[in-house]
Amino acid sequence: MSTAVATPSQPPELASLGEPEQVFDLSAGSISKDRMFCAITCVVGVVFCFALGVPLLVCGIKPFGKSAPPPEVCFSVGGVLAVLGMSLAWGAYYCVYGSRWSTGTYHLYRDCLVVVGPDHNTRKLAWDQIGPEKAPSSLNPRHTFPVDAEPDLDFNCWCADHEALASEIARKSAQARWTRMLTPIVAAKIATGRPMPAFLVYDSSVRV
Numbered sequence: 001m002s003t004a005v006a007t008p009s010q011p012p013e014l015a016s017l018g019e020p021e022q023v024f025d026l027s028a029g030s031i032s033k034d035r036m037f038c039a040i041t042c043v044v045g046v047v048f049c050f051a052l053g054v055p056l057l058v059c060g061i062k063p064f065g066k067s068a069p070p071p072e073v074c075f076s077v078g079g080v081l082a083v084l085g086m087s088l089a090w091g092a093y094y095c096v097y098g099s100r101w102s103t104g105t106y107h108l109y110r111d112c113l114v115v116v117g118p119d120h121n122t123r124k125l126a127w128d129q130i131g132p133e134k135a136p137s138s139l140n141p142r143h144t145f146p147v148d149a150e151p152d153l154d155f156n157c158w159c160a161d162h163e164a165l166a167s168e169i170a171r172k173s174a175q176a177r178w179t180r181m182l183t184p185i186v187a188a189k190i191a192t193g194r195p196m197p198a199f200l201v202y203d204s205s206v207r208v
Helices: 012-017 033-061 071-096 098-102 162-192
Strands: 022-025 105-108 112-116 122-126 142-147 150-156
Touching: 012 112, 022 162, 033 071, 105 162, 122 150, 142 162, 150 162
Parallel strands: none
Antiparallel strands: 022 105, 105 112, 112 122, 142 150
């Protein structure tokens, strides 16, 4: 879930904006369940590769058993398994820790979104600049939002808070875009003196 507005503390350059409504620190949040599953799968693969690769490398140096394979077979197969095991070990580390290197902190204000990157660079976006979320890629799933006249706003799905953050960005940006679209219409209605259309909304959660 999102952190309290006082934790983590906001950078000094954001002090003029006041207190944010919400803060999402993706670099410090818990890892998402699917990424944890990926990390566990990598660890299992590491154990399997080294359980097969290490005996083969030892057999290549000093053959053992009645029908030991030739040294060149032991070194080639064992070497491939060892490299694969180390690659999976790096994958497990990246799933748990390394993936946080490219994440940042998202400060949600009433009028804008401020993203503080890992290198402390700050990006300020008005809510009506942010468009609807793009369809995620199957190979590299990320949350990607187009931004008017600027590079896309995107972040990965490693942190458990990623869905809550994406939902808040989508909600606030949609509300701001609708407000921008409807404001000229409302102003024109007021200027012409025509009555505004009225809608009766029934809230089923309210009991009389």
